[in-house]
Amino acid sequence: MTMPTVMSQFVSMANVLTELRMRISPAEEAELIARAQTGDVEAFCALAANHQRSLYLLALKYSGNHHDAEDLTQEVMLNAYKAIQQFRGMSSFHTWLARIMVNSFLNHKRKSDPLAAPHRQDTTEEAFEATFYSARTHHHSEGTVHSGLIMQQVIELLRSVPERQRLMFLMKHQEGMTCEEIARAMGTSVGTVKKTLFRVVDRLRQHFAAPAAARAAGKG
Amino acid sequence: MHQCEEFRERITEHIIDREDLAATPEFHHELLLCSACSEFYAESREMIDALSTVDLSISERQWDGIEHRLRMRIVNEAGPRRHHKATRTLRWIPIFAAAAMLVLTIGLYRLATPLVNTQRVAVPAPQTVYVDHGVPLDPVTVDFLEESELLLRNVMKIRPTDVDDLADAKQVAGGQLVDIAQRKEAAADVPPVVDAIETYETILRDLRNLDERSAAEDIADIQSRIRKNGLIANMKAFQPSVTTVTPVSFDFR
Numbered sequence: 001m002t003m004p005t006v007m008s009q010f011v012s013m014a015n016v017l018t019e020l021r022m023r024i025s026p027a028e029e030a031e032l033i034a035r036a037q038t039g040d041v042e043a044f045c046a047l048a049a050n051h052q053r054s055l056y057l058l059a060l061k062y063s064g065n066h067h068d069a070e071d072l073t074q075e076v077m078l079n080a081y082k083a084i085q086q087f088r089g090m091s092s093f094h095t096w097l098a099r100i101m102v103n104s105f106l107n108h109k110r111k112s113d114p115l116a117a118p119h120r121q122d123t124t125e126e127a128f129e130a131t132f133y134s135a136r137t138h139h140h141s142e143g144t145v146h147s148g149l150i151m152q153q154v155i156e157l158l159r160s161v162p163e164r165q166r167l168m169f170l171m172k173h174q175e176g177m178t179c180e181e182i183a184r185a186m187g188t189s190v191g192t193v194k195k196t197l198f199r200v201v202d203r204l205r206q207h208f209a210a211p212a213a214a215r216a217a218g219k220g
Numbered sequence: 221m222h223q224c225e226e227f228r229e230r231i232t233e234h235i236i237d238r239e240d241l242a243a244t245p246e247f248h249h250e251l252l253l254c255s256a257c258s259e260f261y262a263e264s265r266e267m268i269d270a271l272s273t274v275d276l277s278i279s280e281r282q283w284d285g286i287e288h289r290l291r292m293r294i295v296n297e298a299g300p301r302r303h304h305k306a307t308r309t310l311r312w313i314p315i316f317a318a319a320a321m322l323v324l325t326i327g328l329y330r331l332a333t334p335l336v337n338t339q340r341v342a343v344p345a346p347q348t349v350y351v352d353h354g355v356p357l358d359p360v361t362v363d364f365l366e367e368s369e370l371l372l373r374n375v376m377k378i379r380p381t382d383v384d385d386l387a388d389a390k391q392v393a394g395g396q397l398v399d400i401a402q403r404k405e406a407a408a409d410v411p412p413v414v415d416a417i418e419t420y421e422t423i424l425r426d427l428r429n430l431d432e433r434s435a436a437e438d439i440a441d442i443q444s445r446i447r448k449n450g451l452i453a454n455m456k457a458f459q460p461s462v463t464t465v466t467p468v469s470f471d472f473r
Contacts, residue, residue, distance in 0.1 A: 039298075041294060041295060041298040044294060045290075045291050045294055045295075048290060048291075048294065049287055049290075049291075052286065052287060052290060053283065056278075056286060061274075070286060070289070073286070073290065074289070074290055074293050077290055077293075077294060078293060078294065078297055081294055081297060081298070082297075082405075085408075086408075086411055086414060088411075099418075102422075103418070103421060103422075106425050107397070107425070153270075162429070162431070163429075164425075164426070164429065169236075172233070172236050172237075173236050173268070173271065173272075176237075179233060186422065187419055187422035187423075187445065187449075188422075188441065188445060189441075189444070189445075189448075192441055194229055194230075194232070194233060195229060197232050197233060197236060198228055198229040198232040201232050201235060201236065201264050201267070201268070202228070202260070202264075204267050204271075205260070205263045205264045205267050208263070208266070208267040208270065209263045209266075209267070
C-alpha cells in the first residue's frame with residue numbers, strides 16, 4: 001500500500017470519526033442532556049446515538065471482537081444513563097462519558113480479557129475468529145480481506161499490551177484525545193499518560209518491526 | 221544534551237498524532253544527532269501508519285442493528301428504574317409508620333413517669349457520645365468507607381518489596397470492587413460521596429491489577445494519586461463523626 005493511499009485513509013477515517021461525534025450541535029446536546037436528566041428516555045437515546053459509533057469502534061479495537069464491542073458499548077451507555085443525573089456540566093459530555101467508558105471497560109476485562117483470565121484463551125480465540133468470520137461474510141472485496149489480515153495482526157499486537165495501557169493508547173490513537181483529557185478520564189497525571197504511551201508504542205514497535213524485518217529479508 | 225528516553229517520550233505523542241517530525245526543526249535536529257532515536261521514530265511511525273490503515277468500516281445496516289439493540293436495552297433499563305423509584309418511595313411508608321408508633325409510645329411512657337428524681341438526681345454516665353451523621357448514608361456504605369480508609373492508609377505505607385502486604389492489598393481491592401457498584405447506587409443521593417468512590421475505584425482497579433514487574437513505579441503512582449485527590453480525608457469526612465459530650469450534672473438538693 002502506497003503512502004498517499006495510507007494518508008488518504010487516515011484523513012478519511014479522521015473525518016468520519018469527527019462527523020460521527022458531531023452529528024448534533026453543542027446546544028442540541030445540552031438540551032438533550034437537560035431532558036435526559038428529567039427522565040426523558042428518548043432524549044438519552046438520541047445522546048447515545050451521537051456517541052455510540054466512535055465508542056463502538058474503540059471497543060472493537062480494545063476487545064478484538066464484535067460481540068464484546070457491542071456488549072461494552074451497551075454497558076457504557078447503560079452506566080451513563082444511570083448516572084446522567086450526576087452530570088453537572090463541569091466537563092464536556094464526551095469527557096464525562098470517557099470516564100464512564102474507562103470504568104466500564106476496565107471492569108469488563110475480567111469477563112473477556114485473555115491476559116486477565118488465561119483459562120479463557122479458547123473462548124477468546126473463538127471470539128477473534130468470529131470477528132474475522134464476520135468481516136468475511138459482510139464484505140467480499142480483496143481490499144477488505146487484506147485489511148482484515150492487518151486487523152488480525154493489529155489486534156494480536158494490541159492484545160500483548162496490558163488493558164489499562166491499551167485503553168490509554170486507543171484513546172489517543174483512535175479517539176484523538178489529548179494527554180490532558182486522557183489523564184482526567186483515567187484519574188492519573190499527564191506525565192504518567194505520556195510515559196505509558198511511550199511504553200506502548202515502543203512495545204508495539206518492537207513486535208511490529210520483527211515480522212517486517214523478516215518479510216524484508218524474505219524478499220531479499 | 222540529548223537524552224534518548226526523554227526525547228522518545230517527548231515525541232511519542234506527536235508520532236501517534238502522525239505529525240511529520242522531520243518538518244519540525246527542534247525534533248529534526250535531534251533526529252539527525254541520534255541514529256537510534258531516528259530508527260525509533262521511523263519504526264514507530266511505520267507501525268502507527270499500519271494501525272491506522274485498519275478498515276473498521278461497518279455497514280449502515282449493521283449500525284442500525286447496533287443502535288436498535290442499544291435503544292432496546294436503555295428502554296428496558298428505564299422501565300424497571302421508574303418502577304423501582306416508585307417502590308422505593310412506597311417502601312418508606314411502613315418505616316415512617318413504625319417510627320411514629322415508637323415516638324408515640326415513648327411519649328406516653330414519659331408522660332406516665334417523672335423525668336427527674338427530685339430527691340436525688342443520678343449523675344449521667346461519664347462517657348456519653350454524640351454521633352453526627354453528617355451525610356445520610358446507609359450503615360453498609362459507612363462500613364465500606366471505613367474499610368476504604370483503612371486500605372488507603374495501608375497502601376500509603378506499602379513498599380514495592382512488601383510482597384505479602386501487596387498481595388493483601390490486591391485481595392482487599394478485588395473484594396471491594398465487587399461491591400462498589402452497589403455502594404455507588406446506595407450513595408446516589410450524595411454526589412460528593414459518589415465522586416469520591418469513583419476516584420477510589422480507579423485506585424482499587426490499579427491495585428488489583430498490580431504487576432510485580434512494574435510494582436515500584438505503579439505503587440508510587442497510586443500513592444501520589446491518593447495524596448493528590450485527598451482520598452483518605454474524603455473517606456473520613458463522609459463517615460459519621462463520634463465525639464464525647466461532657467455531661468452536665470444537676471443537683472436539686
